[in-house]
Amino acid sequence: MRIFITGAEGQLGKALIKELLGNKQKFEFKLMLTVINEVSWNSLYNWMNENALLDERAEITALDITDFYLVKAAIENFVPDVVINCVAYTAVDDCEEHEEEARLVNETGAKNLAMAVKALGACLVHISTDYVFDGNGTIPYKEEEITNPINAYGRTKMLGEKAVCETLNNYFLIRTAWLYGEGKNFVKTMLRLAENNKVLRVVADQTGSPTSARELARFIIYLIQTKKYGIWHGVCDGETSWYEFTKEIMRLSGRDVEVIPIKSEEYKTKANRPHYSVLSNEKMHKETEFGIKAWEDALKEYLDSLKL
Ligand SMILES: NC(=O)c1ccc[n+]([C@@H]2O[C@H](COP(=O)([O-])OP(=O)(O)OC[C@H]3O[C@@H](n4cnc5c(N)ncnc54)[C@H](OP(=O)(O)O)[C@@H]3O)[C@@H](O)[C@H]2O)c1
Secondary structure, rough: OOEEEEEEOHHHHHHHHHHHHOOOOOOOOOOEEEEEOOHHHHHHHHHHHHHOOOOOOOOEOOOOOOOOHHHHHHHHHHHHEEEOOOOOEHHHHHHHHHHHHHHHHHHHHHHHHHHHHHHOOOOOEEEEEHHOOOOOOOEEEEOOOOOOOOOOHHHHHHHHHHHHHHOOEEEEEEEEEEEOOOOHHHHHHHHHHHHHHOOEEEEOOEEEOOOOOHHHHHHHHHHOOOOOOEEEOOOOOOEEEEEHHHHHHHOOOOOOOEEEEEOOOHHHOOOOOOOEEOOHHHHHHHHHOOOOEEEEHHHHHHHHHHHH
C-alpha cells in the first residue's frame, strides 16, 4: 500500500509514523511523509533518527497543502493508494482572530487534497473534530448528527468536512477529540503547571473524550485496510471533564497537587467551547472489530511512555 501522510510532524502524524514503522504491520507499505517546510523536514528527520524510525520504506518531503498545484504534483508523483491528512490549523483561540488563515488550511487544504485524490481514484483519510458540534446535547454525538459549530475553528473544520464529502466518494472522515501525543497538548501543559503550582484550577463544565494520538493512529491503520468509507467517530472510550481528566493525570503521575473545579466563565478564552462534545463510538463498536482503549488506560500508557 502506498500511503501519503500530510502534516507528518504533528501529533497524529508522528503517532502514525511510530505505529507503521515502529510496529509490525500485516501489510507491506511505502510512505511519503510531508511537512510544511525545510525546518520541519529537518526536525522530523532528527526525530525519526532519535526514535530509530529512519527506514527505506519512508521518504520525507516539504508540502504546503494550501497550494493546489504543489499538492497535485506531489500526489501524482507518488501515486498513493491512500492519503492521510493530518494537517490542520489547530490553535483554537487563534482561529478567532485568524479565521481566514485557518480556513485556508482547514478548508482549502482539505479540498486540494480531495481533488488531487479524486483525479487518481485513490482514497482520503481526513480528520475532523468534536468542535463541529455545539455541545448543547447530553448524550454522545453520532456521526450523522447535524453540525453547528460555536467557534471559528469549528466552522473552518466543518467547511473542510463539507469539501471532502462533496468532492469524493472514497473517504474516511474521522472526527476525534482532545488529542494528545508527541507535541503541545493539554496533558503536557498540566504536567508543566504542576511543577510550579500546588493548586490547579481547571474547567469542570466541559465534557469530552480525551484521545491518545496512538489509539487514533491504530484506528486509521485499521480502517485503511477496509473499504468502510464514510464518516466515523474515533475517540478513546468514555467521557470526562477537563477537571476530572487533570485529577487523573496528577494521580497517575504521582503529583501532589490540589485540583479545583471551576466554571468556563472563570477561565476566559477567545473561543467558546462546547459544554458537551462527547463523540459516540457506537458505530466503531457495531460495524468493526476494532477495539479502542478507554481514556484512562490510554492516558496511563501515554504517561508511562513519557517516563521512558
Ligand atoms: N489537537 C487536538 O486536540 C484535536 C482535537 C480534535 C481534532 N483534532 C484534529 O486532529 C488532526 C490532527 O491534529 P494534531 O493535534 O496532530 O495537529 P498538530 O499537532 O497541530 O499538527 C498539525 C500539523 O500541520 C502542519 N501544518 C499547518 N499548516 C500547514 C500547511 N498549510 N501545510 C502543511 N502542513 C501544515 C503543522 O505545522 P506547524 O506546526 O509548523 O504549523 C503541524 O505539523 C487535525 O485535523 C485536528 O483538527 C485535533
